[in-house]
Amino acid sequence: MNSPSVAPAALAQPAPGELALSGCWTVLGTGAIERQFAALAVPARAGIVVDGAGVERLDTVGVWLLHALLRRLRAQGHAVSLQGWDPRFAGLLELLERPPDAAPSQPPVPGTLERIGRAAVTAFEEAFALFSFIGETAAALAASLARPARIRWRPILHNIRSAGVDALPIIGLLSFLMGVVIAYQAADQLRQFGANIFVADLVGLSMLREFAPLMTAIIVAGRSGSAYAAQIGTMSVTEEIDAMRTLGIAPLEVLVLPKVLALLVVLPLLTFFADVLGVFGGMVMARAQLGVGFEDFLDRFTKAVSVTAYAIGIGKAPVFALIIVLVGCFQGFRTRGGADSVGRHTTRSVVQAIFLVIVADALFSVLFSVLDL
Amino acid sequence: MAHADTVIEVRNLSTRFGEQVVHAGLDLEVRRGEIFALIGGSGSGKSTLLREMILLHRPDAGSIAVLGADLQSLDAARTQALRLRIGVMFQHGGLFGSLDVRENVGLPLREHSALPEASIDEIAAWKIALAGLEPEAGNRYPAELSGGMLKRASLARALALDPELLFLDEPTAGLDPVSAAGVDQLVLRLRKLYGLTVVMITHDLDLLWQVADRVAVLGQGRVQGIGSMAELSRREQPDIRQYFDGPRGRAAAWKPK
Numbered sequence: 001m002n003s004p005s006v007a008p009a010a011l012a013q014p015a016p017g018e019l020a021l022s023g024c025w026t027v028l029g030t031g032a033i034e035r036q037f038a039a040l041a042v043p044a045r046a047g048i049v050v051d052g053a054g055v056e057r058l059d060t061v062g063v064w065l066l067h068a069l070l071r072r073l074r075a076q077g078h079a080v081s082l083q084g085w086d087p088r089f090a091g092l093l094e095l096l097e098r099p100p101d102a103a104p105s106q107p108p109v110p111g112t113l114e115r116i117g118r119a120a121v122t123a124f125e126e127a128f129a130l131f132s133f134i135g136e137t138a139a140a141l142a143a144s145l146a147r148p149a150r151i152r153w154r155p156i157l158h159n160i161r162s163a164g165v166d167a168l169p170i171i172g173l174l175s176f177l178m179g180v181v182i183a184y185q186a187a188d189q190l191r192q193f194g195a196n197i198f199v200a201d202l203v204g205l206s207m208l209r210e211f212a213p214l215m216t217a218i219i220v221a222g223r224s225g226s227a228y229a230a231q232i233g234t235m236s237v238t239e240e241i242d243a244m245r246t247l248g249i250a251p252l253e254v255l256v257l258p259k260v261l262a263l264l265v266v267l268p269l270l271t272f273f274a275d276v277l278g279v280f281g282g283m284v285m286a287r288a289q290l291g292v293g294f295e296d297f298l299d300r301f302t303k304a305v306s307v308t309a310y311a312i313g314i315g316k317a318p319v320f321a322l323i324i325v326l327v328g329c330f331q332g333f334r335t336r337g338g339a340d341s342v343g344r345h346t347t348r349s350v351v352q353a354i355f356l357v358i359v360a361d362a363l364f365s366v367l368f369s370v371l372d373l
Numbered sequence: 374m375a376h377a378d379t380v381i382e383v384r385n386l387s388t389r390f391g392e393q394v395v396h397a398g399l400d401l402e403v404r405r406g407e408i409f410a411l412i413g414g415s416g417s418g419k420s421t422l423l424r425e426m427i428l429l430h431r432p433d434a435g436s437i438a439v440l441g442a443d444l445q446s447l448d449a450a451r452t453q454a455l456r457l458r459i460g461v462m463f464q465h466g467g468l469f470g471s472l473d474v475r476e477n478v479g480l481p482l483r484e485h486s487a488l489p490e491a492s493i494d495e496i497a498a499w500k501i502a503l504a505g506l507e508p509e510a511g512n513r514y515p516a517e518l519s520g521g522m523l524k525r526a527s528l529a530r531a532l533a534l535d536p537e538l539l540f541l542d543e544p545t546a547g548l549d550p551v552s553a554a555g556v557d558q559l560v561l562r563l564r565k566l567y568g569l570t571v572v573m574i575t576h577d578l579d580l581l582w583q584v585a586d587r588v589a590v591l592g593q594g595r596v597q598g599i600g601s602m603a604e605l606s607r608r609e610q611p612d613i614r615q616y617f618d619g620p621r622g623r624a625a626a627w628k629p630k
Contacts, residue, residue: 027534028457031487059535060503060567061488064496091566107512337516338470 007056009033009065013040017047019069022054025062037069048073053084063092070096126334133330140252141260152258159262163224164270171219175274178211179203179281187289196290200297203282204305208313212274214361217320220267221353225328228259229349232332233342241333256329260322267321268314275313308373316364320357327353378405379438380538380570381426386435387594388421395421396432397594408564408571410581412616413591419574420542422591426572427461427540428452440538457485460536464543466527468515474501474526475511481533497533503566504529505559521552525559532563539563541573545580553577557584578621590616 009023009030019040023029042048050070055062073080085093110118144150186202232255235241244251279301286292331349335341381403388396395418403409411419424430425437428444437444442455461467468477479497482488488496501511504525510518518526524544531539544560545553557580563569575581581588582602590597590605592612598605606617616622 027482027486027488034489034492060500060532061482061486061496061535064492064499068492088568091568095566337514340471341516 009062010054011036011040016042018049018051020051020054021066022056024057025055025065026057026059027061029057030061030065034065034068037072040073042073042076042078047079047081050080050082051084052082052086052089055086055089058089058092060092060095063095067096129334130326130330133333134326137252137256137260137326137329140250141257144253144257150253151261152254155254155258156262159259160266162227163220163259163263164266167220167223167270168273170223171216171270171274172277174215174219175207175212175278176281178215179207179278179283180285182206182211182278183282183285184289187285191290196286196292197296197300198304199282199286199290199292200300201304203279203286204301205309207278207282208275208305208309210313210361212278213271213313213316213320214357216267216270216274216317217324217357218354220263220270220321221324221328221357222350224263225324225353226346226350228325228328229331229335229346230342231255232329233335233345236333236335237338237342251333256325259325259329263321263325264318267324268317271314271317275310312364312368312373316361319360319364323356323360324353327356379403380405380440381572382436382438383422383426384436386422386425386432386437388418388425388430388432394594396435399435399591399595401589401596401599403570403572405570406564406568407586408560408573408584410585410588411572411574411591412576412581412588413597413612417591418594419591423540423542423572423574427459428456457534458536459538459540460531460534461540462524462527462531462542462544464546466515466523468523468527468530470515473512473514474506474518474529477515477526478511478529478533481530485534497529500529500532501526503563504532505555520547521549521555524548524552524556528559528563532567535567537570539569539571541571541575543574543576545575545577550579553579556580560584578616581616 007023007029009021009025011033012020012022014020025033050066052058070080082093182203183199186199190196190198190202232241235255241251244254283294283297286297287294328349331345331352335345379402381401383399383401386396386399386401387394395416399418399422401422411422413419421430425432425444426439440455440458442451447455468474469480472480475494475497478500479493482493482496483490486493498508498511502508506522506525506529510522510526515523515526528541528544531541541560545556548556560571560573560580561584564571573580573585575585585602587600588602588605589599590613597610597612598608605613608614
């Protein structure tokens with residue numbers, strides 16, 4: 001048995017005071033019938049008969065359209081009566097007695113000033129919540145360090161693997177390419193002055209001080225920060241966080257502290273790995289473009305790049321690690337509602353973490369220039 | 374076809390998940406205009422059967438015909454046409470969290486009809502009212518609704534295209550008795566209004582006694598018994614008895630219909 005083909009709804013006017021409806025007055029059959037209502041020319045102040053004898057099928061959408069038609073005719077001052085409707089439509093036609101409500105109330109659209117105000121309040125509220133979260137995490141961390149037996153080693157090790165070991169290939173590859181790009185950009189300029197050997201200064205200092213920590217932090221924010229937000233966000237949507245609280249397990253201690261401790265260990269190590277691969281990329285390019293051999297490069301590198309430059313780069317990493325974990329977990333805990341909210345907060349965690357990492361890096365530059373490092 | 378008024382016909386159905394046999398030669402018929410309930414213990418395959426009827430899962434063997442269309446041999450176009458003729462209310466609502474209730478109810482109309490935007494909004498608001506919700510509920514998001522309102526909103530969406538066949542998965546689960554009684558009345562009223570055929574999964578004994586015309590008890594991959602609750606209450610099989618013995622079963626049976 002096939003589904004019967006849908007004969008479109010039609011409206012005819014055999015006599016000035018009569019409307020004949022036919023076809024399927026259903027959700028799929030009516031289409032653009034509503035536009036015909038406006039074109040109806042009916043003699044003024046006359047009684048109108050709406051004849052439904054030709055209607056094959058009727059559903060609630062059809063009833064709604066019929067209601068719209070009757071409302072329009074009555075508004076023009078006509079007395080309307082129905083005739084010829086199949087008795088099987090009686091139940092649906094009863095709905096006409098209880099007409100649908102007028103247009104649903106729309107919430108008022110806020111003005112520009114109100115929107116600015118609301119956005120500002122939301123931003124302040126979020127900043128305040130972030131600081132509260134940092135405070136709570138610090139308190140939980142202090143409590144946990146005071147009683148080391150309570151530290152959960154297994155999740156820490158798990159996080160070290162997922163955020164650190166698993167990230168080695170991508171961070172290695174991107175740092176290597178970064179070193180290649182820096183050396184390539186420098187090659188032309190240095191060759192003009194015959195200062196080929198200074199490629200070691202340029203690659204060494206820029207990689208160790210700036211690019212390795214920054215690149216590593218950005219990749220980890222995208223890889224792990226988003227995962228933290230999605231994990232905790234999903235757990236709060238499914239009430240797992242609430243369940244944890246009622247079971248007397250502090251979510252901060254279980255979900256946040258292991259990530260904090262793991263990333264504090266992992267990010268400096270990843271930065272070191274990026275240092276090595278980045279400088280190696282520079283070396284490869286220096287030999288190919290500038291004729292500076294590996295031995296000459298390393299000889300110059302040890303003289304030009306101080307331990308301080310290396311320490312500055314590595315020293316930034318724990319700060320970036322804290323930013324990434326705290327923002328990721330914070331956005332996770334802020335998730336409310338459904339799947340949609342998880343996605344929104346995950347995106348926000350990555351954007352905010354990268355933003356704050358770059359701001360922190362700029363602040364470090366200011367600090368170091370003041371300290372003359 | 375066995376009967377001109379058969380809307381769903383299941384013949385010799387078999388379903389397996391790996392080693393686990395869910396259905397072993399199950400036969401079932403649902404007639405036009407009736408309210409049909411599927412009951413059975415956990416793992417008796419009622420949810421799987423429902424998913425197979427609404428084209429979300431393919432059985433391993435056997436045939437299912439819904440509204441005269443054999444589900445095994447449907448092409449894409451006829452599958453789509455069939456989907457427009459059935460409505461499904463999921464256990465947890467299945468409402469889209471990024472849309473408010475009015476948009477949720479209007480979505481099928483927007484996708485499948487040629488109605489103008491303004492009319493769709495008004496029709497959606499009306500359907501929401503028919504499902505027994507306040508007009509203001511239309512502007513709320515699913516996350517902001519209580520359990521009972523969620524069920525009603527999801528019922529309003531299932532009815533958006535005026536389906537001939539409505540599937541309800543646990544329509545009263547998680548509701549307080551007052552809201553559950555409201556759902557009982559709503560289902561009866563909608564059946565009268567639309568001439569719907571309703572297939573539901575439920576464990577709600579009140580709903581079974583007050584609303585269902587026929588009930589099928591699933592167990593061991595087959596239909597153990599089928600009939601009205603009064604008929605089933607006279608059967609002797611232990612699988613069926615458990616619904617009538619015990620304090621809850623007796624209490625529900627004594628309520629006046």
